[in-house]
Amino acid sequence: MPGPGGSDRISSPGPRRSSYTEVLALAEFRAMLLVGLGEGCEVFVHSVADYAAGTLVWTCGEIGLATMFGATFAALAPADLRGRYLGLAGTACWGVGAVIGPLVGSTVFDRAGPTALWSSAAALGALLALIQLCLATPLRRRLISRSGLA
Structure with a gap:
């Protein structure tokens, strides 16, 4: 699927040009890394300010993931099935995570x-x-x- 502007390639600062999908994957990588980094910071908290700083870092990562999530699935889906792909992906990822995350997290917190x-x-x-x-x-x-670009 072409990226913004109708091309599969978008400009990057260096001489190499990155494809739209590479940019999506790199943005999602960075966002997920922020989530992990922010949550890892919570191990070392000693004050409310420390906890707030760690939470700010992982929240920024979650915002990045939320914005890239839809773009990735929209790029993968055939044009006439984008709504179904996004609905299924949203239910499978966010819905299941909203149920399982608190159950697993509270169990780990309680036991370990x-x-x-x-x-x-x-x-x-x-x-x-x-x-x-x-x-x-x-x-x-x-x-x-x-897309038949190859």
């Missing part, structure tokens, strides 16, 4: 303590960031093969 909770959240955030980075090339291949 806050350090284990925030450390595991940071590790999971870093792992998901790396997975997102690894998905950039397959995502680009899929979009190119679907």
Whole structure:
């Protein structure tokens, strides 16, 4: 799917030009890394101000993820099925996460303590960031093969 302006390529600061899908994947990588970093900071909090700073970092990451989420699924979906793709993805990711997250998080907090909770959240955030980075090339291949640009 072409990016903004109708092209699959968008300008980058350097001599190399990045594809729209590479930019999406990199933005999602950075956002997920912020989530993991912010949650990892919570391990070291000693005051309300420290907690607020960590929360600010992971909230910025979540905002980045929320904005890129729709763009990624819209890029993957055929034009006539975008609503269905976005509905299913929203339900599968945000809906299931809203149910499972508090259950797992409160169980880990209760049984293993806050350090284990925030450390595991940071590790999971870093792992998901790396997975997102690894998905950039397959995502680009899929979009190119679907659009016939190759």
